Amino acid sequence: MPVVAVVNRKGGSGKSTIATHLAAWMAHQGCAVMLGDVDRQQSTRTWLKRRVPSVPAILPWTIDQKNVLKAPSGVTHVVLDTPGGLQGFELSRLVMQADAIVIPVCNSLFDRDSAASCHAELLAHPRVSSGRCKLGVVGMRIDARTRGAETLRQWAQERGMPFWGVLREAQVYVKTVENGLTLFDLPASAHEADLQQWQPLLAQLAPVMHLQLPATARLQVPSEELASAFSALDPAPENPPQAHILPARAKALMPAQGTLVHGDRFASFHTGK
Template identity: 55%
Template sequence: MSVIAVVNSKGGSGKSTLATHIAAWLASRGEEVMLGDIDRLQSSRLWLALRKPEHARIHGWSIDEKNFARPPAGVKHVVLDTPGGFHGFGLMKVTMHADAILIPAAGGVFDRNSASGSVKELRNCPRVAAGRCKLACVGMRIDARTRNAETVRAWADANELEWLGTVRMAQAYSKCLEHGLSLFDLPAEKVDTLLPDWAPLTHWLEGILAAAGPQPGSHGSREELRASRPALASRPVLPAR
């Protein structure tokens, strides 16, 4: 199992856009994926409720931020959308299970300052300090007409965070979220100018998935399949439809 969390203590930093797109990217590859919504606003769960059955299926998991527990057995990949102000024991519990934590950061000074606080707290968590939970930064909602991309990258470099590029501000994201969609659910020719923004991130995630377990085409043993299928089917919390 791989667990990927999206963390920034500032609200409105692009966490839900990032989490939903990662989950949809995994689902588009034919992966079994669960989108866990720790955010009290339940933005990701609303996105799942808007998603149509004909699109690649993503299971939902609603979690109390104070009582986060190990993800259910039988799930191959988990993506966690966390709330603004997320810190302390709840954040530490997430790092106990996460293989990677992505930190979305916008160009504003308040966004970077908030992200700095999250990075500092994360690096005090044992699994992050030991390198078992990887950290990386993604510039979110970047206006291509400004120098915000360079500003956020300089901030990431100063904080010794792996830089995974920027996701430009575009109306397509708002339209996708309105219908429970992502760029990865649309015909590539319709979003061919935006998809390259995601290439550094998805390439990095492929490395995380490879370290966490078998890749597509390597489905594990028959015993593992028999063990995982009943566990998945027996948990009514999974389908968020």
């Protein structure tokens, strides 16, 4: 069961944007994908509650400090959205389970500093240094009118950090998040330039996740539903759609999965690695 984790110690770096889009991309490839919300803020679970029934299902889990939760049975792929400040023992446990780690980084001194520190700690783990856990950085919220992309690329190269492309700052990301969608849920022709920016990252992850490129399989959401869900940045509905939210406490587990340990923000589920 391939696992990809999105990691950065700094909050607001774009981890949830990366995690939700990767989960949706895998779901559109026919995977039974679980989006594991390790972050205390539970941002991705809120996003899942807003997904409309006409897009592929993504399975959730949640973690808190009082309950031991389990992943649903039948999961084939896992995406983990991790909390800010992850380090030390918790980071080590994450690395032991991940097949790939994506570090999103914005183009500011503080963001680059945080990402470099996180990258250095990750490299100390044998699974990363040996290449068994693939690792790369992605530039986030890059203004196309600036040299931000080139600045990040050069910064990463100087530090020996694999650079997996950049994603521009665009209103479409705000709108999709508000409505439980991603670019991969929309007609390809509507946002082709933004979708192209995802290709370098997907090309790096596809072999690890045992998927094929190009990732062209996208459901066409009915036009009237998209018009309603995507018309503007409206306030969140009082009772958002619950179609794809399964009970967090699953009755059955895959044989390779164990329980989540009480008290940990990330508690290891065994994948045989």
